[in-house]
Amino acid sequence: MAEKIASVAFCSSNRAGARFLLAATLAKTLKPLVDIRKPFIQAYPDTEKGDAYGGRNYDEQYVFQFITKRRLPCSSTTAFLTPAFRTKNIVLDLSQSLRGRPPELYRAILEILDAIQSGRVSAATVLNEMVRLLILERDEREARLKSLKRGLQKEAGDSPLSCEDTVRLIEQHLALKHSSRLPVLVVAAAYRAAAEKLGERVLRLHAHTAADKQTGALGDIEITLLDDNTVVTTYEMKDKPVTTGDIDIAIQKITNDAEIQNYIFVTTAPIDSSVREYANQQYRELGGVEIAILDCIGFLRHYLHLFHRLRTKFLDEYQELVLSQPDSAVNQALKEAFLVLRGAAQAGE
Known part of the structure; x- marks a missing residue:
């Protein structure tokens, strides 16, 4: 028994x-x-x-x-x-x-x-x-994470990881099993690291398994101005190709919320040019609200070069988000894997 x-x-x-x-x-x-x-x-x-x-x-x-x-x-x-x-x-x-x-x-x-x-x-x-x-x-899980974090501090060299090494590290992490929550954390970490420079912040991250209809959410990540709680930018993450049906659902959300200015899909799948064009065509129909479809790694690469001096802060924010997620969103294996991958990258392996 x-x-x-x-x-x-x-x-x-x-x-x-x-x-x-x-x-x-x-x-x-x-x-x-x-x-x-x-x-x-x-x-x-x-x-x-x-x-x-x-x-x-x-x-x-x-x-x-x-x-x-x-x-x-x-x-x-x-x-x-x-x-x-x-x-x-x-x-x-x-x-x-x-x-x-x-x-x-x-x-x-x-x-x-x-x-x-x-x-x-x-x-x-x-x-x-x-x-x-x-x-x-x-206690065993927490002890393993603490041990891996201590190892990271020992492996940290004099110079931080380059932008491309950082991209490669995140790309490796995204390639692991059960990683559908990770693109959300990539974008959230980017905003958290650059909040003061952007004048914007992450208002909230919605539950990984909850549907937007249940939470009343506009998307997976809602961005607002630093001194306001009005959502101005919404990110929706997809681990499959974005379709025109996804665009139509986004249009409905936008028409129900007068303040939103950008609705951005971030996907880890290939982007169909006809779907991207369909999204672009909605700009005038929506009175100046833009719908965009971005590749997750492409978004991260551009962000890291744009905010080159924040690349280590981005990694720290991403690490904190990964480790703080419940197991239902990011399991223990993914948490440990990131610390191992980061340690190997810092050691030049």
């Missing part, structure tokens, strides 16, 4: 399982008469009926606050919205085959729930062990 609990706590490819198990064992610990295999009642804890309970309520009301305060390595969104647990109305017994990856994770969860319900192990014991293991994982 200890091995199964550890497999859930340490599953690096799916952090939702740990959060689910925290919510389920918390509910069972607080209310021993509930069936821990029945977490799908759509009600608040004080209105639960029978032996079922509202697992999502325990997750969102109690577990989220706890893991956030303690910086525990769990999913940043509720586990009950993942495919394995979304809109279910079943008993999570050993006959179930939950959809999700890795399959071993979900099998282990079902076996742990069965062991708790049959009395072979207590919910409190599993809850305590989960918290203990997550603390160990958190």
Whole structure:
């Protein structure tokens, strides 16, 4: 049983399982008469009926606050919205085959729930062990990042990286798996580094997984003047080609917001010349609001040469943004990879 609990706590490819198990064992610990295999009642804890309970309520009301305060390595969104647990109305017994990856994770969860319900192990014991293991994982991750950062300081030479070396470093980082959030951080770091010279600042970065309709956002990054909160420039990041449909959606956002002056797509994919021309044609129709499509690396190269003396500050800002992102946006492997790549670049390797 200890091995199964550890497999859930340490599953690096799916952090939702740990959060689910925290919510389920918390509910069972607080209310021993509930069936821990029945977490799908759509009600608040004080209105639960029978032996079922509202697992999502325990997750969102109690577990989220706890893991956030303690910086525990769990999913940043509720586990009950993942495919394995979304809109279910079943008993999570050993006959179930939950959809999700890795399959071993979900099998282990079902076996742990069965062991708790049959009395072979207590919910409190599993809850305590989960918290203990997550603390160990958190501390180990933080220790690795601190060690890599210390190594960076040792590798720093007398002269900073050149603009082209900086571009190459970011290009290598963007080429890694699960890096779709990184272009957002490239643009955000550029503005943060040059805020005083530009007279503009990043107003906010929106959640990586949230749709613009949910957040009310104009784009992934919203830029405002230093002394104002009115959005004047919006950046939308794409890891696929920009289409005329994307342009039409941007036009709708612009017509609903009178203050925006620039709507800029930044993509890591090739840019279709006809789509770029379609964007250019909207300038007069939108009363002087410009829609542009930029290549991410091309944007960065031009920026670094334009603000040549800020290239180290840009890298520092990018590093800070990368390391501060939740694992759901930038996973631990990407964080460690950047520090390793930067160290190698500074060492001239």
